[in-house]
Amino acid sequence: MALMQPSYGIQSMLKDGHRIFSGLEEAVLKNVDACKQLSQITRTSLGPNGMNKMVINHLDKLFVTNDAGTIIGELEVQHPAAKLLVLASKAQQEEIGDGANLVVTFAGEILQGAEELIRIGLHPSEIVGGYTKASQKALEIIEQLAEPGSETMDCRNKEQVVLRMKAAVASKQYGQEDFLCPLIAEACIQVCPRNPENFNVDNVRVAKLLGGGLRDSCVVRGMVLKVEPLGTVKSATKAKIAVFGGGVDTSATETKGTVLIHSAEQLENYAKGEEAKIEELIKSVAESGAKVIVSGGAVGEMAQHFCDRYGLMVIKIISKFELRRFCRTTGSVSLVKLSRPRFDELGYVDNITSEEIGGARVVVVRNESGGNSISTLVIRGSTDSVLDDVERAVDDGVNCYKAMCKDSRTVPGAGATEIELAKQLNDIASKETGLDQYAIRKFAQSFEVVPRTLAENAGLNSTDVISALYAAHAGGNPKIGVDIEQGLSAPVETRDLLVTKYWAIKLASRAATTVLKIDQIIMAKPAGGPKKNPGADGGDED
Known part of the structure; x- marks a missing residue:
């Protein structure tokens, strides 16, 4: 029997099967590379001429889009460092709803700058210090670039x-x-x-x-519902609405049980009793003042017959989310059981009607007044x-x-704001005396990614465009941006929201500095037993 080899150092502390990556080459640069790969995917989709991506997710659903939020959400990124960028873009999407691409592209660009600085000998902590200072300055500058009167x-x-x-x-x-x-x-x-x-x-x-x-x-x-009204009543005006989440059917009114029937007469009486019961329920709903019944489940044939008799419009909404939205719009309460609704449980609409839009029958629910419209x-x-x-x-x-x-508040669009930020940060970097100046200069250069990508995606010579933009901004004209139609730099009409850029810079720089601060990756042994051999046919290996 072989003797057990004693383990030393970190191996003796952790379970068998763990993996450790440490140092600049193994941890920092590998993380930076993963983030760069992610940002290269989204970068070509930036701007009006951004290219589409075809993503097929794990459910075989096809997405053809240039929306970075959708692309990143469906990619299922596994690398832990790249996931930090994904989380930053999701935070931007939730905070503002736009600019997810800018976050990932900009974070990838400043990490690429950090990689170049690491290779010439700077320590990651010095780069992080410079980047933090640069991002604070950038947020101060962008506040000053807000157009007067836009607030x-x-x-x-x-x-x-x-x-x-x-x-x-x-x-x-x-x-x-x-x-x-x-x-x-x-x-x-x-x-x-x-x-x-x-x-x-x-x-x-x-x-x-x-x-x-x-x-x-x-x-x-x-509200437009992609359904058709059931029955003969197709519209109602100034109508009260009763909503039944559990459906409108006999099964919704009776408890489950077994009935033993001996003769035809008993069968007829049972059917009549059931009929009388459902009629009584529908009549009570009609007497409550409701003109429309909305069902979240099945609508029985007999119940439908009595709804038509009492002049009730019946709509079936299968989606629970849509039903909840409908209740909020009309102010109604979704009832579990088919019964006479109380006055405060009824909703109200000005007009509900069945219309045809482009060959499709839809139900349009209109409420002209009220903040819940x-x-x-x-x-x-x-x-x-x-x-x-x-x-x-x-x-x-x-x-x-x-x-x-x-x-x-707005700032000039089409890359004008980014070039102005790059110019002003470069001026700040030239006044710095310590090692921070290298990091601030790289941070400033990273802003060039936006006008450069806009130019490249439009098929322009990005070097010529960037140099023309710098020349114009040095001449004191901060509103010059990339004109993708004329193929040159010109005063731009488009305006971007300041708050979108503000949060994008903030989240991207924070995500990038978090990635740079990682100097060790320690991965525990994955949970679960041994993985099945994909080539095996289900039998034992022996």
Whole structure:
């Protein structure tokens, strides 16, 4: 029998099967490389001319999009350091709803700069110190770059809203922003509460209907349900609504049991009794004042017959989320059991009607007054993939509206702000005396990634564009950006929200410095038994 070899050092402390990576080569540079690989995936999707990615997730669902939030969410990143960038982009998505690509691209770029500094001999802690100082300076500078007068905005002024929304929508649907932005702005303004800071993104819904073109899209003040009313009653006005989450059927009213029937007469009496019971229940609902019944489950044939007899409109909503949204819109309470609803459990709508939009029958629920109203963007398109991509653009636009309700300040877009930040940070770096100056200069150069990528994605010579931008900004014109249509640098019309850039810089620099501070990776032995050999046919190896 072989003697057990004694283990020394860290091996004696941890369980068998662990792995340790330490030092610059094994830990820091490997982490930086993983983050660079992730940022290269999203980088080519930055800006209006960003390329699409085709992602097929673990459920075999196909995504064709240039939306970084969707791409990163579906990639299932395994590397722990790259996951930090994913978490930063998700934080940006939740905080602002736009700019996820900027976070990952910028973080990848400053980590690449850090790698170059490490290779020439700087210690990661010196780089982290310089990066922290540079990011604080950048956040101070960007506050000063806010355009005068942009802080006062009327959230119900369509022109001002469209101006701030255009950049976000154009990055997803370039060429369609002039049509989409006014629609999104109209939908948002319709449901904007008295205090705009309380704007709820969930109040703007999207209904995707196949067929037609994007230009056939429209805004409906109310909720659009992709269902048809059951029965003969197809519309109701100024109607009270009863919602039954458990369905409208006899099985919902009776307890389970066994009935022994001996003769035809008994069978007839049993059927009549059941019929009388369901009629009594439907009649009690009608007497409560309700004109519309909404069911979250099955609607029985007999129940449907009596609903038609008492002139009740019946709608079936299978989705629990949609049912909850419907209850919030109409102010109704979802009842578990089919019974007479109390007055305070009934909802109300101004108008509920069945309409045809592009060959599809839908139910439109309209509530003209009240802060709980919902507006719906009905999007038309040729394929599901196109509809999904337009929906992401709408989502970005709505999130932009929410952000501008809290902070409406704008900065010049099209890479102008980034070049101005790079120029001013370079000036700060040249005044520094310690090793921080190298890190600050690299941080400043990292901002060039935005105008460079915009130029590359538009097929322009990025070196010429960057040098022209620096020359213009050195001449004291901070509003010069990349004109992707003319192929040169020019004063830009597009405006980006300051708050989007602010959070992107903050989250990206924090994620990057966290990655640089890691000098050891200790991985425990994975849980579970030995892994099955993929080539085995299910039998024992012996």
